[in-house]
Amino acid sequence: MLRDVWTKTLWDQRRTxxxxxxxxxxxxxxxxxxxxxxxxxxxxxxxxxxxxxxADAFGWDEISSPHGYLGSTVFGILGPVLAIVMAIGLGAxxxxxxxxxxxxxxxxxxxxxxLRVVLQKTAALxxxxxxxxxxxxxxxxxxxxxxxxxxxxxxxxxASFNLALxxxxxxxxxxxxxxxxxxxxxxxxxxxxxxxAAFLANGLAPQVDALAWMQNISPFYWANGTSVLRxxxxxxxxxxxxxxxxxxxxxxxxxxDRRDVGV
Amino acid sequence: MVEAIQTRGLxxxxxxxxxxxxxxxxxxxxxxxxxLGPNGAGKTTTIRLLLDVLRPTAGTATVLGLDPRADGIELxxxxxxxxxxxxVDGRQTxxxxxxYLANLRGGRPASAYETIAERLELDxxxxxxxxxxxxxxxVGLTQAFMHAPELLILDEPTSGLDPVVAxxxxxxxxxxxxxxxxxxxxxxxxxxxxTSADRAGIIRKGTLIAIDEVDELRSRALRxxxxxxxxxxxxxxxxxxxxxxxxxxxxxxxxxxxxxxADELVKVLGRHRVIDxxxxxxxxxELFFHYYTGDNxxxx
Numbered sequence: 001m002l003r004d005v006w007t008k009t010l011w012d013q014r015r016t017x018x019x020x021x022x023x024x025x026x027x028x029x030x031x032x033x034x035x036x037x038x039x040x041x042x043x044x045x046x047x048x049x050x051x052x053x054x055a056d057a058f059g060w061d062e063i064s065s066p067h068g069y070l071g072s073t074v075f076g077i078l079g080p081v082l083a084i085v086m087a088i089g090l091g092a093x094x095x096x097x098x099x100x101x102x103x104x105x106x107x108x109x110x111x112x113x114x115l116r117v118v119l120q121k122t123a124a125l126x127x128x129x130x131x132x133x134x135x136x137x138x139x140x141x142x143x144x145x146x147x148x149x150x151x152x153x154x155x156x157x158x159a160s161f162n163l164a165l166x167x168x169x170x171x172x173x174x175x176x177x178x179x180x181x182x183x184x185x186x187x188x189x190x191x192x193x194x195x196x197a198a199f200l201a202n203g204l205a206p207q208v209d210a211l212a213w214m215q216n217i218s219p220f221y222w223a224n225g226t227s228v229l230r231x232x233x234x235x236x237x238x239x240x241x242x243x244x245x246x247x248x249x250x251x252x253x254x255x256x257d258r259r260d261v262g263v
Numbered sequence: 264m265v266e267a268i269q270t271r272g273l274x275x276x277x278x279x280x281x282x283x284x285x286x287x288x289x290x291x292x293x294x295x296x297x298x299l300g301p302n303g304a305g306k307t308t309t310i311r312l313l314l315d316v317l318r319p320t321a322g323t324a325t326v327l328g329l330d331p332r333a334d335g336i337e338l339x340x341x342x343x344x345x346x347x348x349x350x351v352d353g354r355q356t357x358x359x360x361x362x363y364l365a366n367l368r369g370g371r372p373a374s375a376y377e378t379i380a381e382r383l384e385l386d387x388x389x390x391x392x393x394x395x396x397x398x399x400x401x402v403g404l405t406q407a408f409m410h411a412p413e414l415l416i417l418d419e420p421t422s423g424l425d426p427v428v429a430x431x432x433x434x435x436x437x438x439x440x441x442x443x444x445x446x447x448x449x450x451x452x453x454x455x456x457x458t459s460a461d462r463a464g465i466i467r468k469g470t471l472i473a474i475d476e477v478d479e480l481r482s483r484a485l486r487x488x489x490x491x492x493x494x495x496x497x498x499x500x501x502x503x504x505x506x507x508x509x510x511x512x513x514x515x516x517x518x519x520x521x522x523x524x525a526d527e528l529v530k531v532l533g534r535h536r537v538i539d540x541x542x543x544x545x546x547x548x549e550l551f552f553h554y555y556t557g558d559n560x561x562x563x
Contacts, residue, residue: 002359002362002363002366003363003366004366004367005367008363012352012354012355101350102346102348102350103350103351103352105311105316105346105350106344106346106349106350106351106406108315108316109314109316109339109342109344109346110339110364110367110368111336111337111339111340111367111368111369112336112339112367113335113336258318259318260311260316260317260318261316261317262311262316262317263277263317
């Protein structure tokens with residue numbers, strides 16, 4: 001595990017990562033396991049009685065269906081929130097955090113290029129994100145039978161993969177902000193702010209006609225759990241989601257290569 | 264022979280602050296060079312520019328004939344570097360950390376760092392976070408030396424080391440020189456480099472104010488001298504000595520600053536009965552004063 005930057009990054013985070021794995025598994029099992037209670041007529045009535053805007057904003061309009069339930073819970077709120085928090089932590093630490101604590105200077109004084117540092121730290125983040133998606137997938141598959149969750153496995157896999165890409169994107173943004181500024185607070189705050197904006201753009205903007213277009217630029221929309229669980233992978237939106245990370249990391253590599261470190 | 268380090272007009276600004284102002288420096292291959300200056304003088308800035316951690320505002324630097332930016336990887340392969348503020352993740356052991364760095368350099372046998380760690384009496388298997396500052400510095404020194412680089416760039420290497428380990432470190436520097444390696448080490452204290460360095464440069468406010476053989480720097484250095492006689496003395500008698508400045512007397516006590524040889528002063532002192540004589544090691548600040556303002560000016 002001490003062979004290269006990406007393995008070392010994972011090794012250094014190993015305790016944190018175990019914690020996140022447990023978190024993702026618990027959220028999937030506990031939250032997902034509540035599906036039988038949401039599939040009841042009483043629950044449907046409750047949602048019915050809510051103002052339509054509110055239910056739409058949180059994606060509760062299809063909550064009684066299996067894809068609607070998972071799409072608005074594990075893959076709609078808590079899973080994405082966990083993924084964002086985890087990815088911001090890892091992404092902000094990748095450049096800005098280690099620059100602020102002083103350890104980055106010694107790394108870039110080794111015979112490694114800055115591009116390699118950015119790419120390998122991104123690779124570590126991508127693996128962690130995929131790992132989180134895999135944990136969610138395995139957890140849902142484990143409870144699928146007992147709670148009678150009727151969703152094709154391929155759709156579950158696609159939604160889990162999108163969740164991983166979704167986390168990767170916010171981690172990539174945190175890396176980018178850290179690569180530009182070297183400030184952890186900027187990387188964390190900026191990315192968190194972007195996440196909130198993305199959530200609002202996906203949930204609230206469609207309710208105002210003039211702002212409806214904004215949904216199309218929200219990573220929440222690109223990852224859209226409910227429709228993926230219902231219809232399977234949307235290649236275009238998934239590519240957009242992955243491409244956004246690629247763009248962010250490319251920009252991070254350029255920005256990091258151009259500036260002073262540790263100032 | 265290619266200079267180990269060569270800078271021409273090397274300049275670094277941070278916004279309005281000028282950290283380094285047109286540094287021209289030549290460090291010969293195979294020498295031990297002391298880079299002296301008070302904190303904030305630009306030593307660390309210079310070193311970071313050499314390693315491509317920072318980018319110059321103006322001027323050029325070459326290290327082992329290589330450009331820090333264009334040939335950074337090749338350059339850093341051949342350099343061992345100890346940062347002035349050596350920070351690593353404390354949750355790992357020195358062995359894990361050194362293995363990692365050895366792998367980044369294409370793999371080194373464990374014996375490469377074990378030998379050095381043993382010399383410095385560094386325990387490789389305690390978590391770095393639990394080590395004292397001095398022991399952490401040993402980790403830093405070990406990683407700088409372990410691949411026997413052509414050029415060692417050491418920023419305040421003796422900081423935090425106890426005197427015994429510092430002596431061992433100086434022996435390692437001497438051996439590195441004997442093996443043909445170049446050592447570039449910074450310090451804010453002359454005495455740290457005077458036994459091991461061949462030459463030294465003194466930097467102040469981003470400008471090189473002196474560069475010479477260490478012995479020469481010392482001989483030209485200012486020294487504070489305090490003499491106690493068994494009777495009151497008059498300042499006038501000593502003011503005539505050419506290389507003495509700031510002569511003051513207080514009853515039987517004489518205070519003055521001596522530049523260079525002590526011969527004339529000693530001969531004048533010989534006319535009196537001397538109870539006590541203290542000649543303080545030249546302090547770097549006094550060296551600066553000397554070079555920066557010229558011999559004849561003096562501090563109030």
